[in-house]
Amino acid sequence: MAKKKYKDPLRRRILRDLIGDWGKYLAIFLFLAVFIGFEAGYIIADTSMQIAYTDGMKNRHVESGHFILHxxxxxxxxxxxxxxxxxxxxxxxxxxxxxxxxxxxxxxxxxxxxxxxxxxxxxxxxxxxxxxxxxxxxxxxxxxxxxxxxxxxxxxxxxxxxxxxxxxxxxxxxxxxxxxxxxxxxxxxxxxxxxxxxxxxxxxxxxxxxxxxxxxxxxxxxxxxxxxxxxxxxxxxxxxxMLEDFVQYDDNNAIIFAGDDMSGDKAMFTAMLYIIIVVLAFIMAILAKSTIEQESQAIGTLRASGYTRGELVRHYMAAPVITALIAALIGNILGYTAMKYIVVDMYYNSYSLPLYETIWSPEAFLKTTVGPLIVLTVVTFLYLSRALRVPPLQFLRGEIRSSKKTRVMKLRRFSFMTRYRERVLFQNIPAYIVLVFGISFAGLLLFFGLGLQPLMDNFKDDVLSSRIAEYQYVLQTPVEVDDDDAEKYSAATLLEPSHDEEITIYGIEKDSEYMDDLKLPDNEKATEEADKKGTVFNVMVSEGYLEKYRCEVGDTIKLHEKYEDKTYRFRIKGTYKYDAALAFFLDRAALNACFDRDEDSFSGYFSDKELTEIDEGDIATIIRENDLTAIADQLEDSFGSIFPMFTGFAIIMYILLMYLLGRMIIERNAKNVSMLKILGYTDREVSRLYNRATGIVAMAAVVLTIPLVEAIFRVIWRYVMFEISGWLTFYEPPSFYIKMVLFGFAAYFLVYLLQMRKIRRIPMGEALKSME
Amino acid sequence: MYLELNDICKSFGSGETLVQVLHDVSLGLEKGELCVLLGPSGSGKSTLLNIIGGIEDADSGQITIRGDRMENMKEKELSLYRRKHLGYVFQSYNLIPNLTVRENIEVGAFLSEDPLDVDTLLKELGLWDHRDKIPNQLSGGQQQRTSIGRAIVKNPDVLLCDEPTGALDYNTSKDILKLIEEVNQKYRSTVVLVTHNDALKDMADRVIRLKDGHILSDTRNETKIPAADLEW
Structure with missing residues (x-):
């Protein structure tokens, strides 16, 4: 009779582990499902909307251009x-x-x-x-x-x-x-x-x-x-x-802006997801290693009985990887359902896009399911392979935690409680490194969630305080106005060659009443020699330009025409506080000479009151307060719904990180906790030893990583600023930093309560188990 | 010879802290022999057992079980060697906490190409009524019975027992020893039992005494005393 072949009973443990340790796996699941769901939703919505947009252009025969005749x-x-x-x-x-x-x-x-x-x-x-x-x-x-x-x-x-x-x-x-x-x-x-x-x-x-x-x-x-x-x-x-307007397709912002803007944030969101995945991968690996430590003797027996290291690595990987797989799949489903609408709403809230159909996105599946699973699996596999490399005998003796090389750290003569906490800190350094990294990342999310609003408010204040006049008339055709408030100016637009960004060159009256604090540079010689090739005009530049293009006073800047192969050279003589746009300032005569215009040529008027005598047909546009702050208004309008979401993500991350790692540290020390209770320590005192150690690290990380996080945000902000025209100077009020710290503290307090519950539930018998 | 050890040496540490634990230990065991390794603490008996079990390397010497030589085996080969030839019983039972008694025994059965029937074994071990319990619902003796079940369900060539009664009371210890004796007799497993309890020598076919890493004596019992009749 054929011998019965038994299935590996360790497989049955996997489901029991998942159920028995549901708190841990639920946290991992939520963590992953939410972030993957958002990223999948973003990609799905973005791809679907892109297709709706481009198909709309094609199928609805969008113009190649238009012109307006009188x-x-x-x-x-x-x-x-x-x-x-x-x-x-x-x-x-x-x-x-x-x-x-x-x-x-x-x-x-x-x-x-x-x-x-x-x-x-x-x-x-x-x-x-x-x-x-x-x-x-x-x-x-x-x-x-x-x-x-x-x-x-x-x-x-x-x-x-x-x-x-x-x-x-x-x-x-x-x-x-x-x-x-x-x-x-x-x-x-x-x-x-x-x-x-x-x-x-x-x-x-x-x-x-x-x-x-x-x-x-x-x-x-x-x-x-x-x-x-x-x-x-x-x-x-x-x-x-008369030709009143002429705009071809490729210059028509009303047609191309939405298409250019869509997908702009994809790289950032994908990077964000993968940072979270890597953090989570290390958390999962640390948790799995902690399980191995707790089960070291059983593992030793299994190894001594003939289980190979590979079999055990696969076994201990199973529960976290299954959790990640389910979370990735659910996250994808969320992406196709609830999460998609967040991004769709964001686009529909900004642009007048046609109806879209949700399309199956292989990109979303690869980036949000396959990719994260590979990262999580590989990191967990490498970490566990290393952890299980310990010889069976060391497992049997429970000697896997401290290597022989580790020396007992001599601690200064603090109180017993402090020294105990320090031991807990040193014992869990890898977990705390992940905690600090994760908290830094959550802090970065908070910069997006809480920091963008004050930044934009500050921008609006700056724009309004530095505006030239209440009204800035841009004329289709030069029209003379007999009004004391009206002051002529000339303007031209050139491109900054490195990013093809439009820079406005203003020619201002030498005795301007609207810009009396602007000391116009001398351009007499340049005006005389304007015809000569390579003439350099002196300009004052808006502070934003200097910040954005990292120039210095004294530098010579080359700008070029949009369609023609013609270059202009300007020397920066100083800066001027003007936040509405990136602009150069020189006197009107010099600008007219520079652009080979008539000496009296002008482009419009500055005025503090409405100029009613100009015919509507002669006005190209009037720039008012709303127009100056339009960038910030529109950004707020488009992304206003996303800001709170980032805050939510950051808080979720704070809580889950502190919860998972704090819980792991308590589980790892369950026997010690139990023994302390036997010795007469109260739950609160035990909590002071274990929870407070995590609390100290978490709070220190929240506070001390702020400069680092701010530096990273500044780099990202700079990158974002190159995606749009203009420059919004980085600014955060002190209240923002206080809020950031308060969110961290609140998250920790919640986790503290959960961990107290965990400590209360550790029975005193736990310490005696190995002595049975 | 079924299990053969030749010139096994083992030391720990280096330089001034070098401690020689085993000195040229050689011995051979026949199939079905029950061998008790006796010796005081630090005599090298557990180290010798671990070397036979392939969970500790010898510095030099050779080990052969049923013709399979162990030295120079790589990690995976050593795992397969243990899987094929050995059953292990430890003083601490090391059961898997969230598997039932039956499943803990199946852990051993899964590893074997020729396992014993788990149901039959559960009955023989007196664990049938406890088969669906998890380890923390069992007494120490029941847990050790389970760990023995896990070891012998593989039908191993050699059953290695490291102080299997060390954590048990007198009566439970005798029950466990009877069980090991029955396994030895019924399944003809070669048993190597490490103990510091001198009384156990009487149940063995062979008694090997170790002291300071040397074999002090290697004797055969002409008349064995059944485990049930042992007194200490």
């Missing part, structure tokens, strides 16, 4: 343009005032297959003359519901639906605006009759062009745009018409 284009012009292998479409719009001082840009309804085809997000398209469909994001931000009536100029119109237009995925009113503004600006679609009824006030004769060849690269698209522009300029000479 008068209607005649047939000859259209014919000339269409010879350039493009299709030209008339897409006139009306800018009308709506609720409050908001602007709604109204287009005629666009049909299926037309350029810039709309996506209906909810409700219906308008059919009657008093109906309108408005941008979905604007409607949400202003509490407009389908069925509501909103003003559009002098008419009231019923909102029948919400839409997303591919040419306004980001609601920039003017392409030259510093930031989009979904709260105060919307687009809308009406019927042809409604468009006629609205009158011609605020009419812009806008024409889109659509390249027949969709495979053109950037340079070819630019060349084509230049050709179109040349034709338009020629036409102006021919007909006397």
């Amino acid at each position: 008068d209607k284009a005649d047939k000859e012009l259209i014919k000339k343009l269409e010879k350039e292998d493009i299709s030209v479409a008339e897409q006139y719009y009306l800018d009308k005032q709506t609720t409050g001082s908001n602007t709604i840009r109204i287009y005629k309804m666009r049909g299926k297959g037309e350029v810039n085809e709309p996506c209906l997000m909810d409700g219906e398209y308008p059919e009657a003359a008093d109906e309108i469909a408005v941008d979905r994001l604007y409607a949400e931000k202003n509490g407009i519901k389908i069925g509501d009536t909103i003003p559009a100029g002098k008419l009231d119109m019923k909102v029948t639906g919400t839409i997303a237009l591919p040419d306004y995925s980001c609601l920039y009113k003017n392409n030259s605006d510093m930031m989009f503004n979904a709260t105060h600006f919307s687009v809308g679609l009406v019927t042809d009759k409604a468009f006629k009824d609205l009158g011609t006030g605020g009419l812009s004769r806008c024409y889109t062009w659509y390249n027949d060849d969709r495979s053109l690269d950037l340079k070819e698209r630019n060349d084509k745009a230049e050709d179109i522009k040349d034709i338009l300029v020629d036409d102006i000479y021919r007909t006397g018409n």
Whole structure:
């Protein structure tokens, strides 16, 4: 008869370990599931939205560019343009005032297959003359519901639906605006009759062009745009018409900004997940090692009975790896369900994107399931392989904890309690290293969770205190104004070559009343020699520029034109406190000379009051208080919901780290705890020995790692700042640091209560077990 | 010879702290022999047992069990050697705390290509009624019975017992010794039993006395006394 083959009974332990030590494994599970869920949700939502965005551009025939003419284009012009292998479409719009001082840009309804085809997000398209469909994001931000009536100029119109237009995925009113503004600006679609009824006030004769060849690269698209522009300029000479605006696809922030911004944070979130995974891997390894120490004699017996080291490594890896596997899978499910919506909401809260479909993301699966599992498995495997390398006899003797080389540390003559705690500290150095590392990382999360708001508030204060005037008019065409408040300025925009970032060059009046604290540098010689190649103009630069590009006074900076291969050289003579943008300042005459403009040329006015005599059609944009703080406002608006989440992550991390490692230290010393109780120590006194040791390390880590964490955050912040235009100076008020410490203390207090419960539950018999 | 040791030397420490624990120890045991290793504390008996068990290296010498030579074996080969040939019983039972009695015994059964039937063994060990209990629900004697079950379920060539009654009271100790005797007789396992209790010599086929790492005497019992009749 064949002998019965027995299955490995150690396998049955795995489930019992998981159930028996549920607190530990639940903590690991939650830790992983939450972070993996968020990262998976981010990748899934981001990928799905990206596809919706790019498909929207393609399937809804987004324009290759548009231009606005003062008068209607005649047939000859259209014919000339269409010879350039493009299709030209008339897409006139009306800018009308709506609720409050908001602007709604109204287009005629666009049909299926037309350029810039709309996506209906909810409700219906308008059919009657008093109906309108408005941008979905604007409607949400202003509490407009389908069925509501909103003003559009002098008419009231019923909102029948919400839409997303591919040419306004980001609601920039003017392409030259510093930031989009979904709260105060919307687009809308009406019927042809409604468009006629609205009158011609605020009419812009806008024409889109659509390249027949969709495979053109950037340079070819630019060349084509230049050709179109040349034709338009020629036409102006021919007909006397005026070109009011010309924006090609690649320069149109309303189209490309959302696409450029999406996925921008993916690398940061992925890095964050993997840092957490590595921290967790070490926690798991330390916990597994602690289990090995507690079971050392049973392990010795198993090894003496013939179990190989590999079999035991696999056995002790099983419970944590199974926990991680389940957490990763649940995390992925969370990613496809609840967590996805956080990121989707974040995007929908910033951009007017079309409807999306959730897609299966292999990237999310690889990055959030396969990757973390590999990291956790490898780290745990290496740690356990090393821990189980001890010979069986040492396991049997329970001699695996201290190597022969370890010398008993001589402690100074503190009280017994202090010395005992020091012993606990020295005994658990690897665990405490992980604790300090984890707390540092949680502190970094707190910088994002709690630190960004005060940073932005400070930025707004700085911007407002350093603004030049209440109103800054940017003109389409130079218009003279007879007003004492109005002060002319010239401006130009150049690119910083290393990051292609736009730098505004301001030409200021020498005796400026608005910038009387600005000491303009001398440029007389440079102005005279402006025609000469390599002339260097002296400038004052905004402090943000110096910080961002790490320049010094005396440096010479080279900037270049956006489309032309022309370079300008500027020497930094000093700094000026101007936080709204990265800017250079010199006198107006020098700027005009530098850019080969007429001596009296100007770009607009600074004014502390509204300049009503300028015709609306002559104004490109007016920069007001809201426009200056738009970057911070929009960042707050887009990421406001994410900030508390980071705080939540940080607190979860604080609690779980302190709980898992504190618990491990108590479990590891269960016999000692039991013996102390037998000797007459109260639970509170035992807690003072073991919990306080962890508490001291945790609290010291919370406080002492702040400078390190701040230094890391500054590096990350710098990196983030290079992703956007401008510069937000790092600043945190003292209250932020106090909050940070308080969160750490609160987390520890909660863990302290849990650990007290654990200590209370250790029976006195524990110490006697080995003596049975 | 079934188990053969030739010129086994073992020392601990180095330089001035060098302690020679075993000096050229040679001995041979036949299949089914019950051998008691006697000696005072520090005589080297446990070290010798651990060397036979492959959990401690000898500095020099050779060990052979059923023709398998142990020296120069790598870690994994040593594990397989222990798995194939040996059963271990320790003074502290070292049971796995969250496995039942039956499962603790199955730990041994799993390792063997030719295991004994666990149910039968549970009955023979008097543990049938306790088979679903976990170790901390058992008395010391029951725990040691379980650990013996774990060792012998493998049907090992050699059963190594290191002070198996060291932590037990008189009556329980006698029960355990009877069990070891029965195992030896029923399964024809070679048994090496390390003890400092001189009375146990009477139940052995062979009695080897060690002192300061030397074999002081190696005698055969012509007339054995059953474990049940031992007195101390």
